[in-house]
Amino acid sequence: MRLRPMVVQGQLKFLFKVHSGVLQGCPLSALLFNFCIDHLLRLFNVMIVKTQIGSVLACADDISATLVSLSALKSMGSAFSLFSRCSGLFLSPRKCVIVLNSVRTTAENIAVVRAWLRDNLPAWANFEIANCARYLGFLMGPTAQCWQWDVPIRKFKSRVEAIAASGEPAAVCVRQYLIRAVPILSYLSQLSLPPPNLSQIEIAAINRILHFATNATSFSAIAQINQELGLGIRFLAPTLKASMIRTAWSTLSNFTELLRVLWAACEECMPAVHCSLDRLNPPGWDSPPRVCNLMKARNLECVSISSRSALQQAIAKSMSKWSLSIQKSIYVSLVSQLRQDWIPLLGSRLATLCEGEQIDLHNASCFFFFAIENESNSIKIMALRTLFNSWATSRRYHENVQLSCVFGCGSLHPPGRDLSDSLVHYLVCPLLWRILESLLQSPLPSRPSRRLCLTGHFRDVKCIALAHSLYHGLKLGHAHLLRCPASRRQLGRLLDTAHDIGRVIFSDLY
Amino acid sequence: MVLSLGAKCSTIFLRLTPLVGPMPCDACSTETHSFEEHLAPEAVSQLAVLAFFDFAAAFPSVHHEWIFLVLKAIDFVNRARAMCHEAEAHGCARPA
Numbered sequence: 001m002r003l004r005p006m007v008v009q010g011q012l013k014f015l016f017k018v019h020s021g022v023l024q025g026c027p028l029s030a031l032l033f034n035f036c037i038d039h040l041l042r043l044f045n046v047m048i049v050k051t052q053i054g055s056v057l058a059c060a061d062d063i064s065a066t067l068v069s070l071s072a073l074k075s076m077g078s079a080f081s082l083f084s085r086c087s088g089l090f091l092s093p094r095k096c097v098i099v100l101n102s103v104r105t106t107a108e109n110i111a112v113v114r115a116w117l118r119d120n121l122p123a124w125a126n127f128e129i130a131n132c133a134r135y136l137g138f139l140m141g142p143t144a145q146c147w148q149w150d151v152p153i154r155k156f157k158s159r160v161e162a163i164a165a166s167g168e169p170a171a172v173c174v175r176q177y178l179i180r181a182v183p184i185l186s187y188l189s190q191l192s193l194p195p196p197n198l199s200q201i202e203i204a205a206i207n208r209i210l211h212f213a214t215n216a217t218s219f220s221a222i223a224q225i226n227q228e229l230g231l232g233i234r235f236l237a238p239t240l241k242a243s244m245i246r247t248a249w250s251t252l253s254n255f256t257e258l259l260r261v262l263w264a265a266c267e268e269c270m271p272a273v274h275c276s277l278d279r280l281n282p283p284g285w286d287s288p289p290r291v292c293n294l295m296k297a298r299n300l301e302c303v304s305i306s307s308r309s310a311l312q313q314a315i316a317k318s319m320s321k322w323s324l325s326i327q328k329s330i331y332v333s334l335v336s337q338l339r340q341d342w343i344p345l346l347g348s349r350l351a352t353l354c355e356g357e358q359i360d361l362h363n364a365s366c367f368f369f370f371a372i373e374n375e376s377n378s379i380k381i382m383a384l385r386t387l388f389n390s391w392a393t394s395r396r397y398h399e400n401v402q403l404s405c406v407f408g409c410g411s412l413h414p415p416g417r418d419l420s421d422s423l424v425h426y427l428v429c430p431l432l433w434r435i436l437e438s439l440l441q442s443p444l445p446s447r448p449s450r451r452l453c454l455t456g457h458f459r460d461v462k463c464i465a466l467a468h469s470l471y472h473g474l475k476l477g478h479a480h481l482l483r484c485p486a487s488r489r490q491l492g493r494l495l496d497t498a499h500d501i502g503r504v505i506f507s508d509l510y
Numbered sequence: 511m512v513l514s515l516g517a518k519c520s521t522i523f524l525r526l527t528p529l530v531g532p533m534p535c536d537a538c539s540t541e542t543h544s545f546e547e548h549l550a551p552e553a554v555s556q557l558a559v560l561a562f563f564d565f566a567a568a569f570p571s572v573h574h575e576w577i578f579l580v581l582k583a584i585d586f587v588n589r590a591r592a593m594c595h596e597a598e599a600h601g602c603a604r605p606a
Binding site: 070095135 | 555559562565572573580
């Protein structure tokens with residue numbers, strides 16, 4: 001028993017005595033709790049498991065039971081009741097779920113089950129009744145696969161939004177994405193097959209994190225850029241596959257016995273099981289048992305036939321030498337087989353940005369990568385944003401009011417030119433490039449393709465990054481971006497100077 | 511139909527056949543429309559179920575008396591003492 005005091009006028013006053021609970025944060029707490037709940041589990045072992053009316057699993061305070069009939073709940077009810085009186089632990093009816101395995105949870109069926117509960121276990125009459133429920137992060141039940149990925153994908157998207165909105169540099173955002181967003185899905189993929197539209201979700205997430213335009217890139221383009229520039233992006237599809245294969249090979253490698261028993265039972269009881277892992281789900285269940293997924297992963301059926309031999313070698317090497325973790329070996333092997341081709345995308349972008357210029361796309365690609373390969377991630381991303389037409393211009397966002405050039409170059413341009421707030425204009429904006437020349441103190445090329453470092457005549461990609469920063473500092477009114485220490489580290493004193501010039505020239509915008 | 515979900519230590523049997531109505535077509539086994547729509551009240555007690563339990567504020571609710579009772583029952587103090595009773599450390603000099 002502990003006393004809970006509070007400070008009143010500088011003195012500790014007695015409030016109440018504490019008779020229950022383990023200390024929060026204490027390493028011994030989990031052990032003490034396990035000791036306390038162990039007696040309940042032993043009770044279940046005697047009443048449920050040994051009498052073969054069900055099985056019980058527990059992880060800390062999360063308890064699940066598989067019961068042959070609803071009437072077996074009565075035994076559990078009496079066990080919980082006894083245990084509650086001893087330990088002080090009471091069930092929260094609103095958080096407890098009963099999953100019906102063979103009937104749909106229509107209003108009528110729920111009413112029938114609830115009436116039974118009211119008659120036999122009144123304290124549990126308010127339990128939720130459903131066709132699937134979440135246990136340790138995984139949905140269980142007949143309709144589980146249908147909803148399995150909904151919540152994690154929603155969480156993944158909200159994390160991506162939070163990371164994108166944080167305003168951190170691109171390298172930090174990528175790191176945050178790997179630490180905070182990817183593991184949400186890779187946990188679930190240990191036992192469950194991901195949805196087919198995952199690649200679209202992933203490419204949208206990467207575009208959001210790197211602040212590219214929504215449809216600016218393709219998966220193959222990002223794969224090549226990631227490879228060439230070492231951005232450190234970990235792709236979801238190979239990560240999730242690697243996660244499941246690792247589970248099947250090393251984490252839950254003893255699942256085969258369970259599958260064997262399940263298979264034998266299905267052959268005996270279900271009329272037409274044609275020895276297929278896809279046909280082991282009972283009638284009404286929307287997916288095969290998870291052990292079937294694991295068996296497919298172990299047989300490498302989740303990857304293409306052409307990549308299996310390389311994958312088997314990677315697994316064998318990892319299992320024998322323990323040099324690289326098995327998951328990482330599989331991931332590296334799968335990533336090396338991704339299609340990497342960004343030339344078509346580059347072609348479509350240059351058709352817009354460098355209209356009328358004849359450009360050899362392969363050479364342009366090489367020159368561009370050569371120009372930015374030794375730059376920091378932030379500068380690489382700013383150059384890529386420019387190439388992918390991802391500046392936050394009013395034309396890109398289809399704003400109702402189309403602004404004109406934020407640098408106010410109207411008087412310097414020949415009449416008839418497009419002076420709208422668009423990247424096509426800024427690549428040739430005389431005022432912007434005059435500022436850049438004064439900052440860099442060197443003449444800059446005039447053609448957009450050369451300014452984008454695509455021809456080999458000009459390799460200073462910093463001027464593109466500088467233009468990007470200057471524009472967003474002015475357009476978005478985020479002058480603090482130009483003063484941010486991280487940006488200054490990347491671009492030296494240039495940004496400070498640009499900011500000062502910007503304040504003088506465009507004082508009406510502040 | 512009775513489906514065995516076996517583990518090493520125990521085997522249980524789940525009744526997964528719809529309790530009323532015809533056996534669904536095997537070709538449709540992956541679709542949820544083969545689910546039983548109507549549950550007869552007399553069959554409800556035979557329904558196979560999964561049950562998930564959640565304690566209300568589990569960790570802050572355990573009675574201290576229960577904790578001490580359990581620790582006493584498992585002889586925790588003496589077991590902990592036995593783990594370090596007459597413990598010795600041995601080593602050897604690193605070869606030159």
